Amino acid sequence: MKKIYLFISLLLATASLYAQQSRIITPFDDSWLFYKGDATGAEQTAFNDKAWRKLSVPHDWSIEGPYDQANPTSRGGGYLPAGIGWYRKQFTLGKTYASKNVTVEFDGVMANSDVWVNGHHLGKRPYGYISFIYDLTPYISYDKPNVIAVKADNSLQTASRYYTGAGIYRHVRLVAYNTVHFAPWSVYVKSPVATVAKATVQIQAQVVNSTKVAGEYKVTTTVLDAAGKTVSTAGSAKTVAAGQTVDFSFDAQVANPKLWNLDEPYLYTAVTRIAKGSEIIDEVKTPVGIREAKFEAATGFWLNGQNIKIKGVCLHHDGGAVGAAVPLSVWEQRFKLLKQAGVNGIRTAHNPVAPEFLDLCDRMGFVVMDETFDTWTASKPGAAKGYNLYFTEWWERDTRDMVMRDRNHPSIVLYSVGNEIHDSLKDSVGFKKYRDQQNLIHKLDPGRPVTMALFRPNVSGVYANGFADMMDVVGQNYRENELIAAHEAHPNWKVIGTENTHVLSMWLALRDKPYMAGQFLWTGIDYLGEAAWPETTNNQGLFTRTGEWKQQGLQRQSWWSEKPVVHMVRKSDNDGAGNWVADWTPVDFGTYDNAKVQVYSNCDEVELFLNGKSQGIKPKPADDSPRDWDLTFEKGSLKAVGRNKGKEVAVEEFKSAGAPAKILLTATQDKLTHNFDDASIVKVSIVDAEGNVCANADNMVKFSISGSGILQAVDNGDIISHEQYQGTEHKAFQGKCIAIVKAGAGSGTATLKVSVAGLPEASIALQITK
Template sequence: MKYIKSVLFIFFTTVSFLSFAQNANSRVEASFDNDWSFKQEDVVGAEKPEYADAGWRKLSVPHDWSIEGEYDKLNATGRGGGYLPSGIGWYRKRFTLADDQKDKKISIEFDGVLANSEVFINGKSLGKRPNGYSGFSYDLTSFLNFGKGKSNVIAVKADNSVQPASRYYAGAGIYRHVRLVTTNPIHFDHWGVFVRTKKSDAKQAELSVEMNLTNESNSPSSVELQVSIISPSGKTVKTITSTKQNLTASGKLNYAQLLTIDQPELWDVESPNLYKAVTKIISGGKEIDQKTTEFGIREARFEAASGFWLNDKNIKIKGVCLHHDAGSLGAAVPLSAWERRFKLLKEVGVNAIRVGHNPASPEFMSLCDKMGIMVMNETFDTWTTSKNNGENGYNLYFKDWWERDTRDLALRDRNHPSVVIYSVGNEIRDNLDSPEGFKKYKDQQDLIHSIIPDMPVTMALFRPSASKVYTNGFAQTMDIVGQNYRESELVNFHEANPTQKVIGTENGHTQAGWLILRDKPYMAGQFLWTGFNYLGEADWPEVTNNQGLFDISGRWRTEGLQRQSWWSDKPVVHLVRRDDNAGKGDWVANWTPSDFDTYDIANVQVYSNCEEVELFLNGKSQGVKPKPANDSPRNWELNFEKGTIKAVGRNGGKDVSFEEFKTAFEPAKIVLEVEKSSISNNWDDVVYVTAKVVDKDGNLCPNATPLINFSISENAEIVAVENGFNASHEKFKDTKRFAYKGSCNAIIRAKASNGEITITAKSEDLTSGTTKISIK
């Protein structure tokens, strides 16, 4: 919770400060999320300010209207889009501006609109953006009305009607945040400040603060540029003001301020220390613009022989791939939902995320900074050649838009210390055994290098032997050679080319793959597919892809339990058994068979990193087994008995970890569990409430599937419900859900600024459960 509190505190204090700064003739960045009108259809004339939208739905953004829809096998999105609806949606918002704003530059910034957006102000088109994952900004100034009684209307058309457009769930609408930005005519550019660490160690860091300015007035000006560095504890450790710089009328200025920081607090995965650079433009002794840029001081590098180094420490990148949806929340994901997921991943031992296969939101990236999670940033899933189930996707726009989209992502994310590598493509099907294929890759790599010097670039190669990239010289042009799966091929390539740096860009949950990462010093890291199950890329009746360490509700899957035994530094013991008799069925983590009459032989596995594990059934030892050299699980075959099964892990002869399960009786009641006791009245703050079906003794009933009805007090709302079942076709936007494996979730958000929220869960023949959460 401390991470989300930090982010929300920064948000609120920034708004407060900027309101003050406006009086000082500086910049104002105001949320533009509230009070939109929405219509889920194509509407003729909706861009016109006089259009009558009184009957439209009132809502705030971020908003994903696709996730609110019904599953249907015939929906045009198909298996890629998870069989959820597509189409056209319009958003409109009316706002006014005071007369004293006439001399200002006013822009609107969108963090992402899915997809093929077009934005209008007072009936004038500002432009289109095909890529729904790109952030963008439009200058509104010359089209605005100022003064009392004069309103402005901004209208946004989001069109994902041409399908299939994605191999995985994309979403629909203004699904990320929006801001209205007011500056003086002389101002920092959008993403116009870059704090670059040129050199760093524990004694001293050399920084370059690069500032890009624009003068949108008709008069030249003389300005000073001031940089203040704020330490992680909030102290100003350095302030430098430049000599006067001449800025021509309608001109631009690029200026770099060099400075040093003594005894810097370095950013790493264990201590993610973050600094702030407060940059100001001063003219005639007055501040006319200011930006605060968060950054980290760290040195990251890849070596061909020894893999990845962070601040001169050789570590393995233990990563997962994540799509941008969060299950029942769709594409419009509150920050606290990402925080919940990141905490679970860190429990496994994950220290890195590959954003697959599109840019994530700005707050997602900032949370990685704050929580010490490294990032492989990624641009595209396709170049010009389409893929199955996504034939009408970005491949239609790559030729005209790749440069703009890549440039904008690199500019937006260049200050994030968490980003240690870029990928410019995932399993690209363009011909890489051709001059054109070489050029497409090199152009993208060169562009990123020009914006972020020293940033390594890779791509997730697809079947490199078949595409000939290991023999035609293509792989040798890459900063780091990345490959999906087939880990032994990557090993063979490196050992034949020992000067090449290598990384697994996408990997399965196999033991063989883990041993390659563990035992090959040159293997910099791996990114598992995936951290969480995700919507789409599934065959009906399933609508969710089932390859995660966790399901969409955050329930541990056996892949996550085993991976924790390989990746965690803490003692780990996890107990699983075959669900069906005599070694048949899936692995499950319980001691309650679905059919007691036919279950008599239990195949049991224990995932553990402990030196030895002893298994007990109803207090009787079933034997002690040492840790295998290849980290494989320890196995037992038992005659099933109702009662308690327990696995105990020992190091040095001492008990260090254990796990036990008890056989559950008949379902008796619902117990509600919450992961935090308070919530703020903010869109980005939600709380997951888990309804568990338990027996009279409080043991989870893993085979119970009753329909659970949630109700909530008027000071809050139920945002979504979910249960993690991959073939569930229930609507997420609801107040009821069938339990799966004995539980389901309700995700709630506050609607008031204080008070206490009461949540109740009921089901026929079960005692109801109730819990309370305070609003702060």
Template sequence: MKILTLLFSIVLSTIGSTLSAQTSSREILNFDKNWKFQLDDIQEASSLGFDDSRWQLVDLPHDWSIFGPIDRDNPSGRGGAFFPDGIGWYRKNFQMPNADQGKRVFIDFDGVMANSEVWINGVHLGKRPFGYVSFRYELTPHLKFGAENVIAVRADNTDQPASRWYTGAGIYRHVRLVTTHAIHIDQWGVFVSTPDVSAKNASIKIQTKVINTSGSQKEIILLTEIVDSKGKILQKLETKQRVPAGGSFDIEQQANIKNPELWDIAQGNLYQALSKVMDGKTVIDQEITTFGVREFRFEPSTGFYINDRNIKIKGVCLHHDGGGLGAVVPMKVWERRLNLLRDLGVNAIRTSHHPFAPEFYELCDRMGFLVMDETFDTWTAPKNHAEYGYNLYFEDWWERDTRDVILRDRNYASIFSYSIGNEIRDNLDSPDGFKKYKDQQDLIHSLDPTRPVTMGLFRPNSQNVYDNGFVEMMDVVGQNYREEELVAAHKQNPARKVLGTENGHTRQAWLALRDNPFMAGQFLWTGIDYLGEADWPAIVHDFGLLDRIGGMKARALQRKSWWTDEPVVYAVRRETNAGGGELVPDWTPKDFDTYDVAHLEIYSNCEEVEVFLNGKSQGIQKVPNDASPVNYNLTFEKGILEVIGRNQGKQAAIHNLQTAGQPFAIKLVADQEEMNNDWDDVTHVMAYVVDENGVKCPNADNLIYYEISGSGKLLALDNGDRVDHSSSKGKRRRVYRGEGLAIIGAESGSGKTMLKAVSKGLHSDEVTIQVKEVKKSRNKI
């Protein structure tokens, strides 16, 4: 909602005179502050008069599980990263003004993990098992206007193991209170699509569902204004319509945009549709819908097109946790992560394996990332280490959950495809398997006919889906791994549109995409390391291009040489002598006495590379056409390793590695000098252990103590170590491979925040960040 509010302020600056004499009954109130929380199962906590005075005061979003402790015996197991489970209760007292009587009041949850139940003034409103779905309850019949009201929420995470990755626990996404007129636009009731798009003209279709909860039929006017990114009204559409008492009506309007600013990769050009429901000249409700003008399509022989341009989808799968933040992830964290991934050539995200928070899609819209929006990891068949997951609820809930996901997400410009399953273990070689897939796809097509549907097939040959007709139902054939099987499936039937929905980091997987025009793209597993799916003592799955604090691994440097157009060259070495151990991007062995021969891999998209050790050339080699690295075996010497990439004999890229001395000091580097007093704005402060020349010590694991003062607060401390069980919520944490991360949020209105880092035997360092006040008010639109 923050982004939509900002966009609306742009609209108001242009058309404020139009609204100055009008009033609107829609009011959206941020409902995140001042909740009471208790980790216990207290049945009486749903009642109006329950005494919660001793409960903990928390603000939302809130993930209580990330506070730990991590324990091998926790029932969440390897999937949940051995974090605790349990039942959490939340309560919030609030008042509704008498002036709101006669209006409709709703509470919107962006996600509660999991098996949530909600009460208002002791009245049970409903239950939602799926922790990733957004949902709404109407409060109107049970409210006390001019008096105290109580919302109570129970989140039950005791049935474990429930997930193959860390989910978080509690009300871990935002909550809003929405007040509307009796006649209003339905939740997710506006759908904007762009049926025909070109550089010269775009046709816009706006479908709006208006609800009349009053006792009488009403003639309303739906006024829709198309507004560009600068706040200029491009077109006004006006429709008169009678809406029956207690009923609804779907209104369709058409518009055209001349010479549109197209949404594209890395070009987050966005428009808004401002929908006003009017009773005569009075605005009684209005809604803002942000959309992009673009065209997506798949062609069987040539893959994926955006705006009539053929490209490869270079995607990564992501889980939703933010490392030490758990499931509570401010958008500044995602923005930093997405920028790091973009630098590697990534242009697409798969939300594996569930819907993300709505503001994540807004961010992808703005940044120009493609998104595959995925609904479920399981249907009815369970998966190992997640036997008590969504498989228990799929049959009763898939239709409602799918409907809510699609209605919520269908206006995001970034979403180019829906996926309805990941490595589904239900029998797809059966009528029942066919029906489950088709029912979901048909529902999505009915709600959003503009995007194709796929799924991540699992060992498709063993399920016979390439021969039994199953994949012929799919809009796009998606397959996880076994790239050669997907290539063969297309050759078996060239009419199939094919896409790698989950792929490894291997060169063979990349060549399957690079060398086959019909392969639309692939999604690597994964973009970033994530909590869970790890065997004790590890608590983190480490298949990311980046570790969980954003550190680039060797595979990320290689990927950049394959996926970016800019000239690059990078050197990495085997960590132990004579070709053993991991690949690391440094020139500082752990044991200088036993490290004699360094095995190098050079990643480059240049024509040739040359390696220098302490200024002496180690030879020139051509970069192979088969995307394999250039290899050197060198006798190790302390000093500087330099690698140069050349095109047509001229230097195009350079990369240096320098041997580090003994740890000498801490160096703090903040990613911004000032931040807003806003939940989504945080500052990342990297802590490096360096030698006396400022060279990072890649083998350092010093324990760092952090002291914060002023207007900020420590949200999390983290590092890239898979087996570090220390709390991310304390004030001290070790660095890993010489680096750590502190994430700082704003504590109070404005002022300076100082972060100091100290460690025994090292020179300390500190940084200062300015916090700026952001005025907050009830959001009336």
């Protein structure tokens, strides 16, 4: 038996080697030249670009700043720059590519991109969030250098209600394949039957024969488990005529599958190949999550037979200090925080995201509402010159490309075709706009439902005029009582809150109504833009843009977490004035005497102690409201103890901080590789002699890095800070700031040194490996 397995393993390895030779995927991020501004003739091969800046993509030049109230992006774009940016790259292809079709794939270019290769215009894509592919084959050389040029133009403002970024801000790659190959994004794998006993994995693919000769081709899919062991194989053979594209479809059976779920997001791999005889001609690998997801009118959302409330958040695509060019490590750290808060769902507000973002959702166990557009043809305030100018011509192609690219992700359980659309939905024209989009998605990804985030439905009349009846799932932003009333009037409707605030009544609407499938809070993380000067950041998140917990995040964890939780907040100013803060260090000890304290907890009872003296025990309110104390402030210790059935299960303690005495550094990871998506977030905390964070410290923090590291960005999360992110110093905010470090040239140790005037210098070492 071992010999048989060894033989099969060698056979698969050999087949994989041939497949790798048949399809060549080459990262195309490095060695670009960049110019900010327009450059006449820059699309031509002979253009002189010697003075241009050398860099790698993903690259967002808008986040480099500076902030300026006069910038045309205005409040939507966070007062950061807009304009035209050019990118050029010289590349040489060896003989390996000479017999292949060569394409270039862009995951996203912001915005209105034009692409040329060797002076030939390949195409234009207005929508900056969409992925697109161009065929380079007719225009490239194999015996001399080629030049690709990209113009990205977001100078037409105001174009967005939130920060977009600028430039080639997502990954790029070359993909070369044989003249017989899978059409782009055509390999489609889903599991229409998914139980713990068995699963049917359905595979669909399109084979393109761009030769002049017909041929008999076999398409097979081998399903591998997470350890790489084959669990199923299936296939189909057909004749593909010259110049034709033929659909293949077949099923693979998997016995006793491990189902993808929120706690154990198990992924298989489907290896799909085209073969002619014994020759492997093309290969595509697809991660597969076997699961059953559905929405029911009476009971909401179900995953693998389990009734689950979707506890979701909306997320914009920026990563704070890194702008729109976000290393995946930044998203991974943010997702970990969201998981801690009890979040299990993400809405991609309000546009397609980077493909690796969805890969991360698959791996970490989030369900996703995948959204296409923020506008159709009607404009919105602050975005009069946005996608509304292009919707009529481009919606179908952009929707098709998003769905075909994304449909293999098990995390996606719902598509949305719009957010608070201002087009009239009262007539046949408005009905058709929605129906056309929903029908296209149903055609491309049968079985997954479609919704949209309805805007003031009682005002627009969509609950009464038949519009909502067309929707697979009725989604509404805010006004939960309207959605509750609509469902009770139409109990056959499946409903979900597509955008919700942090107040208690909105949580109770989800908690207490079985038919409410879920809700998506506005928002999970503070995001750039949609803020009035001097603010640059919308601060409605559960977390700041630097990853600090906020009051609403602490409260949400007490409602959504399955683990025992206890958190304290107090009003920052005397006698209930100011903001909620999580510390016991007022700005002025002399004038702060009446402290309003709230405790958020899911524990049966909470006891509060001030300097060791009990301030009383309070039971858990039936409506999940906070437990309030009115205290006379005393410097020292404030501690909350949560108990279940009399047993202590959660504790939180604050101590009044003294004068700043030292700097503490912590890193999200201490090892980095030479990969754009690998980054370490180093948190800087100014603390007193006992290690308590000095919550009022706003000292200037200076950074320097030596060795093989790069200081990518610095930030403090302050929504009114206008400091630049790319620099070597930044003020602390509430005693903290961060530095984002990436690998530079070479390997070895990168040492980040941090200094604050009057305090001992601190440092942290990160290991850089190739």
